[in-house]
Amino acid sequence: MHQTLNKLYNVQLQFQTTLFPHIKQELGFLTKLQQKFIEVLEISQIDSFIPYIGKRACRPTKSRMALARCFLAKAVYNMATTEILIERLRSDLSLRRLCGYEKLEQLPSQPTFSRAFDEFSKSRLAELVHKNIISEYLGEQLIGHVSRDSTAINAREKPLKKPKKEDAPKKRGRPKKGEERPKQPTRLEQQAQGMTIHAMLSDLPIHCDIGTKKNSKGYKSSWQGYKLHIDSSDTGIPITCVLTSASVHDSQVALPLATITSQRVTNLYDLMDAAYDSPIIKEHSQSLGHVPIIDERPKRGQKSEVELELKAKRNANYKTSQMIRYNHRSSVERVNGRLKDEFNGRMLRVKGPTKVMSHLMFGIVALTVDQLMKFLE
Numbered sequence: 190m191h192q193t194l195n196k197l198y199n200v201q202l203q204f205q206t207t208l209f210p211h212i213k214q215e216l217g218f219l220t221k222l223q224q225k226f227i228e229v230l231e232i233s234q235i236d237s238f239i240p241y242i243g244k245r246a247c248r249p250t251k252s253r254m255a256l257a258r259c260f261l262a263k264a265v266y267n268m269a270t271t272e273i274l275i276e277r278l279r280s281d282l283s284l285r286r287l288c289g290y291e292k293l294e295q296l297p298s299q300p301t302f303s304r305a306f307d308e309f310s311k312s313r314l315a316e317l318v319h320k321n322i323i324s325e326y327l328g329e330q331l332i333g334h335v336s337r338d339s340t341a342i343n344a345r346e347k348p349l350k351k352p353k354k355e356d357a358p359k360k361r362g363r364p365k366k367g368e369e370r371p372k373q374p375t376r377l378e379q380q381a382q383g384m385t386i387h388a389m390l391s392d393l394p395i396h397c398d399i400g401t402k403k404n405s406k407g408y409k410s411s412w413q414g415y416k417l418h419i420d421s422s423d424t425g426i427p428i429t430c431v432l433t434s435a436s437v438h439d440s441q442v443a444l445p446l447a448t449i450t451s452q453r454v455t456n457l458y459d460l461m462d463a464a465y466d467s468p469i470i471k472e473h474s475q476s477l478g479h480v481p482i483i484d485e486r487p488k489r490g491q492k493s494e495v496e497l498e499l500k501a502k503r504n505a506n507y508k509t510s511q512m513i514r515y516n517h518r519s520s521v522e523r524v525n526g527r528l529k530d531e532f533n534g535r536m537l538r539v540k541g542p543t544k545v546m547s548h549l550m551f552g553i554v555a556l557t558v559d560q561l562m563k564f565l566e
Contacts (some may be wrong), residue, residue, distance in 0.1 A: 400435025
């Protein structure tokens with residue numbers, strides 16, 4: 190972490206001594222949001238990820254660098270729609286110039302914004318930028334705890350219609366003595382048999398559908414859309430994100446998430462709630478050199494005994510080292526909340542998993558930079 194702080198300190202020093210004074214001479218007073226937007230632009234280096242198009246025989250395209258900056262501004266300023274973004278760019282001279290438009294006439298139309306966003310989604314621009322930030326500032330650091338969880342993403346699109354079930358064959362009776370019937374392996378078991386990361390991610394459903402889960406008070410709630418699965422460091426920085434259908438169980442994404450995270454950073458502990466309570470997930474975490482700390486799910490007939498034991502521990506103020514470490518898992522909950530409340534994660538207006546993931550990842554990029562800069566406060 191010492192190297193990360195040195196890098197961030199040097200970046201902040203450059204902001205305070207060179208960049209901000211120069212921009213203030215050009216634009217005048219800078220608000221906190223404008224300063225945050227400049228920090229996101231400088232640390233993300235999103236301009237370097239835009240491919241050079243060059244001379245083309247067809248009509249020249251609008252500057253994709255400026256458009257990419259606009260979508261980052263949309264996340265930083267927590268704007269719900271592209272219409273609001275365009276209106277803000279028309280009225281806010283400072284923001285318009287920060288995005289790369291010197292004149293009002295240079296602003297592209299809304300269809301141009303839509304085409305550019307489609308290109309960024311297909312090229313996974315925001316995901317590449319986020320991966321580079323993690324590699325640059327956390328790749329060489331030792332992280333204590335990685336917390337794993339998912340959050341519901343509401344979408345304004347119709348869920349995919351499931352194919353009608355064919356007439357089920359007649360139910361077979363009990364097997365004969367000595368007869369062994371093959372058991373269909375679960376998705377988690379198939380992943381543990383040596384699937385590659387690409388194969389595991391390709392096997393996960395990503396279409397819009399209906400998801401259901403219990404909230405913190407024990408009541409079931411449903412939503413229509415997707416799930417964003419996040420691995421977060423104990424400092425509240427999102428390291429890896431995977432988007433799936435809303436109905437996908439959290440445990441089915443644990444193995445690809447853990448594998449990708451282990452390739453990006455080095456951590457010691459994996460913190461997960463009871464949804465990940467599986468021996469396969471524990472073994473996979475241990476194979477990566479991590480210590481899994483998972484909230485155990487009471488087995489059938491043991492719920493009352495487990496509740497009594499937990500109540501007795503609370504009354505006696507008894508805490509093990511694993512129980513204390515498990516409290517760090519709240520960091521991923523704060524990441525989920527900040528993404529939705531501050532960085533446009535709740536206001537989803539695009540359709541399709543590719544565009545939904547791109548929209549969320551622009552917010553993740555802004556959140557990651559903002560959380561990195563909080564180290565210096």
